[in-house]
Amino acid sequence: CANLTRRTPQVSETQHRNDFSYVGIDAILEQMRRKAMKQGFELNVMVVGQSGLGKSTLMNTLFKSKVSRKSVQPNPEERIPKTIEIKSISHDIEEKGVRMKLTVIDTPGFGDQINNENCWQPIMKFINDQYEAYLQEEIHINRKKRIPDSRVHCCIYFIPPTGHCLRPLDVEFMRRLSKVVNIVPVIAKADTLTLEERDDFKQTIREELRANGIDVYPQKEFDEDADDRMINDKIREMIPFAVVGSDQEYQVNGKRILGRKTKWGTIEVENIAHCEFAYLRDLLIRTHMQNIKDITGSIHYETYRVRRLNESNGHFSPHPSDHPAAQPKANGQHEEQPGGAAQPNGVAAQHEARSHEM
Ligand SMILES: Nc1nc2c(ncn2[C@@H]2O[C@H](COP(=O)(O)OP(=O)(O)O)[C@@H](O)[C@H]2O)c(=O)[nH]1
Numbered sequence: 514c515a516n517l518t519r520r521t522p523q524v525s526e527t528q529h530r531n532d533f534s535y536v537g538i539d540a541i542l543e544q545m546r547r548k549a550m551k552q553g554f555e556l557n558v559m560v561v562g563q564s565g566l567g568k569s570t571l572m573n574t575l576f577k578s579k580v581s582r583k584s585v586q587p588n589p590e591e592r593i594p595k596t597i598e599i600k601s602i603s604h605d606i607e608e609k610g611v612r613m614k615l616t617v618i619d620t621p622g623f624g625d626q627i628n629n630e631n632c633w634q635p636i637m638k639f640i641n642d643q644y645e646a647y648l649q650e651e652i653h654i655n656r657k658k659r660i661p662d663s664r665v666h667c668c669i670y671f672i673p674p675t676g677h678c679l680r681p682l683d684v685e686f687m688r689r690l691s692k693v694v695n696i697v698p699v700i701a702k703a704d705t706l707t708l709e710e711r712d713d714f715k716q717t718i719r720e721e722l723r724a725n726g727i728d729v730y731p732q733k734e735f736d737e738d739a740d741d742r743m744i745n746d747k748i749r750e751m752i753p754f755a756v757v758g759s760d761q762e763y764q765v766n767g768k769r770i771l772g773r774k775t776k777w778g779t780i781e782v783e784n785i786a787h788c789e790f791a792y793l794r795d796l797l798i799r800t801h802m803q804n805i806k807d808i809t810g811s812i813h814y815e816t817y818r819v820r821r822l823n824e825s826n827g828h829f830s831p832h833p834s835d836h837p838a839a840q841p842k843a844n845g846q847h848e849e850q851p852g853g854a855a856q857p858n859g860v861a862a863q864h865e866a867r868s869h870e871m
């Protein structure tokens with residue numbers, strides 16, 4: 514008990530010592546803050562798009578933009594399993610004493626083939642493999658206190674700045690992947706479009722997403738209340754963010770900025786008057802990081818987990834590679850479920866009804 518008292522902040526202690534009606538529930542915030550500070554935060558972001566659209570540059574922009582950074586090697590246990598095509602790097606970012614491990618999963622070569630019909634498959638497989646790894650850890654009798662989380666929390670999809678419309682490849686990728694992961698579409702290299710072209714293109718993309726039933730992050734159906742709806746509606750009106758990336762620093766009016774120097778001036782990537790990179794960064798880190806992780810855990814992962822456990826129908830296979838659910842289907846179809854087993858999570862079940870492809 515003495516221990517508990519010591520943990521509550523000084524102010525409330527002195528203030529409330531003689532106030533017998535004060536229970537101290539508000540001190541939970543301080544307890545949570547201390548725990549969060551100790552643990553730090555983790556976010557796994559995947560970038561997908563054709564070569565040369567500026568994926569690597571944008572991620573460097575994210576690391577270099579207004580956060581101090583120091584590079585670390587992730588410990589081997591937590592490192593995301595690598596494949597030939599998909600690679601990941603982690604950075605420890607620290608700001609005002611709060612630590613964050615930002616992992617970027619790069620997928621070079623997506624859509625670079627002449628025939629790109631099934632190029633979403635390895636990415637889908639990678640995402641499901643991370644869910645599977647998490648599930649295997651979770652069902653151990655002796656679970657780790659903290660399960661290493663390599664699940665992809667968010668996938669940034671780079672749309673080429675054509676100014677026309679989405680390509681079939683873009684539609685196919687987002688349609689399938691939006692059911693298993695949070696998708697944040699961006700218009701790459703937006704400095705190649707005039708302001709008018711940019712606004713038209715954004716509008717066209719929003720209409721096409723709607724017409725194709727593609728639900729990108731923040732998904733309307735997961736808004737929890739009117740407050741959420743109001744904030745997220747504003748974001749939904751802005752999507753896709755028209756971004757510009759750069760890891761070059763320049764001096765502008767005595768300030769060091771990240772920018773792209775051209776013959777007619779310098780584009781400041783963090784200046785919202787120039788492009789929407791700052792909105793993307795704020796969404797990922799400042800305003801929606803926790804929500805992005807919550808949706809991953811309580812919707813996308815949960816849908817996977819329910820399906821996996823239902824599929825094995827009580828005989829859970831500990832070998833993911835032997836199991837069809839862990840593998841993407843060659844024809845992109847998912848198998849019928851044996852009997853409608855009870856769903857432990859209502860929302861996940863609803864989401865699953867929209868077809869969760871493996
Ligand atoms: N105009 C313009 N060029 C960019 C932008 N971002 C990156 N680039 C350039 O595009 C080229 C390819 O970038 P890179 O990040 O390697 O693309 P990736 O293959 O998708 O990783 C490089 O020369 C970058 O300097 C941008 O926002 N605007």
Ligand SMILES: [Mg+2]
Pocket residue numbers: 568569570619621
């Ligand atoms: Mg690259």
